[in-house]
Amino acid sequence: MSYIEFKNVCKEYKMGEVTIKALNNTNFSIEKGELVVIVGPSGAGKTTALNILGGMDSATSGKVTVDGKIITNLKNKELIKYRRNDIGFVFQFYNLVQNLTAKENVELATEICKDSLDPTTVLKKVGLKDRLNNFPSQLSGGEQQRVAIARAIAKNPKLLLCDEPTGALDYKTGKQILKLLQDTARKENMTVLIITHNGALAPMADKVIHFKNGTAENIVINEHPISVEEIEW
């Protein structure tokens, strides 16, 4: 059994009379320590799948297993606990707490979980050792995203889920961020999922999942993933 399994997962939204199927019988699996890139056009269900996997949303039907835990069966509180201990999120818009410094933003996460890493160490690791005490507004977009990643990593999660982490960044910075994520996966043996609409990023992953019309249409395993630096787009 794989580390993560998506089995026949469906997600429907009811908007009044209309039912929208965001996920339609999606199946895929991910092994521990894999760097996975999920690609697909807008509205293909990438984010929904990620949200369900991250415990932020629940599936209408189907089964999601993470490290042997069936998260589709979890109650709300258990879901929060799952998010708290097992998941690290990185968003397109960083979602840092403006009122907290870089270090404090990381602490905000580590405060609440069991096996957290030292925030300062993590921040140093992401290359922000001089920016520890800066507020988000004093940081550049890339730096902010680094803080966000640090915040996610510091929780020492089982899964690092990144939703368009470079969407709001310029090419160069985006690349640096992706590099950071790739290094994290490699060095820390962390399972990392990155959503992107940029198919060019696929070679950096161990596994590439292609989404289309609400389902994982194609899963490609990269036997030889290449470093981000080598990818141009």
Next chain:
Amino acid sequence: MKKALIKDALREIKKTYKRFISILLMAFLGVGFFAGIRASSPDMVDTLDTYYKNQNVYDIQVISTLGLTSDDIDAISKVENVEYVDGSFETDGQIEIENKEVIAKVMSLNDFNTPVLIEGSLPSAQNECAVEPSFLLANNKKIGDTIELNIEDSQNDDGEDVPYLYEKELKIVGTVQSPMYISLDRGTSNLGAGKIDYYMYIPESNVQANSVYTNIYVKVKGANEYTTSSNKYKDCVAEVKNKIEDIKEEREKARYDSLVNTATKKVEDAEEELNTQKSDAEKQIVDAEKELEDGKKQIEDAEAEIKSGRAEADREFSNAYAELTGVKKQIENSEKELETKEKEANAEFDKLEEQKEELNSQLSTLNSGISEVEKNIETIENTLKNPQLPDEQKATLEETKKQLESKLTELNSSKTQLTSAIAQIDTGIKNGKAEIENAKSELQSAKKELEKNENAYYSNKNSTYAQLDDAEEELANSKKELEDGEKELEESKKEFDEKIADAESKLNDARAKIAEIENPTWYVLDRTGNSGYSSFIQDTESVANIGRVFPVIFFIVAALISLTSMTRMVEEQRTQIGTLKALGYNKFHITSKYVLYASLACVIGSLLGMAVGFVLLPKILWKMYSMMYQIGDIQTSFNFEMSSLGFTLIVISILGATIYAVMRELVQTPATLMRPKSPKMGKRVFLEKITFIWKRLSFSKKVTVRNIFRYKKRFLMTIIGIMGCTALIVTGFGIKDSIESIMPDQYAKVFNYDLQINLKADLDNTQKQDFINSLTNNDKIEKVCETYMSSSTAINGSNEEDVQIIVPSNNTGFDTLINLADVKSKEALELPADGILLTDKTAQLLDVEAGDTITLKDTDDNEVQVKISNVVENYVYHYIYMSKDMYQSLYGENFESNVILTKNFEMDDETEDNFVKDLMNEPEVASVTRISTAMNMMNDTMKSLNYVVVILIVSAGLLAFVVLYNLSNVNISERIRELATIKVLGFYDKEVYLYITRETIILTAIGLVLGLVAGYFLDFFILETCEIDMLRFKKFVAPLSYVFAALLTILFTIIVNIVNYFALKKIDMIESLKSVE
């Protein structure tokens, strides 16, 4: 406005109904409270105004110290703008009911101040009267019962006493409510215990002493067009009042002159009459005296006569008696003498018989010798016849014849001698015997006469003495008669003297009285002269004062909160605003959406607020005041002024805030607007610099601290909002505390006595002393204190207050019945020797303090100046305490107790009931007041004040709730991304809740603490402005009230937080974290 925008606005309302409702509620509370409280005072005045107009209450009344006449009425009716004038008779009377004495204000019915008939009918016949309902209730009487009304005779202008009433047995025909007594205070009286208990009405036809009016009532032309106590009304009345004041002096003088003239004339007449009477009486007395004198002389004469008569009689009779005894002795002697004489005579007779026989023998011898001689002579003769005889022998013979013849003559003479001797003897014997016989018979007759004389003597003596005794008796009688006469004269003299003295003193008095006739003083009073009216108006002002402070706080809070809400709303819709702007809508159109939104909230909220506020608040307030005033039901009205003011204010604050917020956004370009607003920069807070504290804070606390300082506006809003609400709640409780403490403070702390026994006025000293002794010896009574109480007016400059003067007979021990404590130092005070103790509130109202001097005017208008030694603690009514010596030196009168205060041993209610009932039946007792009853009655009144407090607390609570709810709504919406983030990070619901609530709690705590402090001051301020003159509110807030206020605020916070908890739980992470639209 464009249709699409209207639709948008309406949808917006539907979507953000919570915000809409909270703004609506703000408007509701703000306007409702403002309008309601503000309208209460005018509503109350309007109610009174209508009542006064319906009952035709006077605009101006004139009272004079010497009464008023029909001339005065004429004079006043001639004053410009006087509509009409009427005189009235008002006096105080006593009614005895079951050994209880009540004092009633007796008013005659006239066109003015018509009482409202409650039951039965108004009195029309002479022997009818109408009373107030409480009179029937309290005295167990009913309509149809008869009471006896005693009113002191009144003096007419001629100085004659006239019975006040024709009929004093009056039948109660109805109950009425007098517009002259709208408050429970019935005023003071010179009668009884000095307090008027009830008022009553009688028809004017029953007033016998109807020459002098006590009051003249004036209706001012046009005054009815204005609301009473409004400035226009005041001006309208003041104009006429001034004009009446103008004729005042003239009328006073006229009255004075007429009184003085009548009185002077009367005195003169009386004097003249007195003088004639005096001289007549004096003459009569002189005559009577003379007559008596004569009688006396006569009696003296008669006495002397009798005396001399008796002496004479005594003398005469003793003489007579002596004579009689003399005669008796003589007779006895004569008898004895006669016996001896007889014996002697008999012996003599025997001798004489012997002599006679001898003589007879001698005679016979002699005879023989004569015969011989004769023979011889014859012989010679013969011889001689012979003429020759010789001459010588012739001569010898002649010689012998001669010899013989001589011898014969001799012999014949002897013979005659002898015969005569014999005859003599015979005669002698015969005579002797006859003599003895004579003597005997003489003696006998003498004896007989003596006897006769003796008889005559005795009878004479008896009759004489009897006569004398009679005379004496008669004299004694006359003497007595005379004495009686004298006594009578003395008495009538005395009587006369007395009468004259009396009449003279009366005359003097009358004369003195003329001198004493003071210039009468007219008092021209408007309605404020009526204590009920003025205290009512004052109370409406108190309410208006509350209405000035409370709603302002409401307004400020409501406006601030609405501002926050609307600003947030506009901020949220920044992108939309930008889009609209980009689409080419102008500022006006864009703004109008929000203005419409806010206006709808304002208008609906305001209308609801007015509907509730205008009806509910005045009604509740009225309910409370109606316990103290008898006026009728309140008229609530839609007060346009207040509503438009409240509405305008709320619209200005909410719409102003909206427009301001929209305008602030609109100045930016559409492009800027469509980009998300750059989030507020994070900043270090001051506290971080104090590292030793900052270090110690847990991470979450640091976050909280920084967040608190990040949203300064919300920080302030929350604190001000909570502070305002807490302050209002504290004030509400504080007012309640103050009100509730009045009774225990007054009746347990200040007044320690249990009973106030008012004595009847006509008791003499022994009666009183006996009664007091009986109380002292009563085993139910612990302590007895004799006091003198009287009503007076304390004056300082233009400030006047009615006060009760209390003078204890004995300074020691008085403090156990009435606690005299200095108001500031709370130290117990003794009654001072050179001043008085004045109660605290009175001092404040009179604007005096210890050491100042005030004037006291008693019910007879005597004025004295007195120094205030100390100001003492007191909570209800106004009192002045002074020592007995002080009183006596101040008024120059002897201390005469009229009230007895007692402290009783503990007893249960029933025992006390019976005990008091027994006391009331004592003949010396006029009335008994129980502190417990007084306290209960006052307590009931006070309880009504709690309504206001409840209104305050409830509305403050509502406000607190709305404020908190609103602010946390804003808070959540403002920070939704942040919250979603921490949720994603895996914060449990509770942690998310705490993350945000910790801030609310801290802000609430700060607001709460500040609110408690502010509440303390607000409470002071409110109490200061709405304090009733008669009461002293102890300005304090009980610790428990702070606790309650805090708990209430906390409760509201908790409720709001619970609501928040669910709101936070419902936050959709995915939606919130989606890229900003």
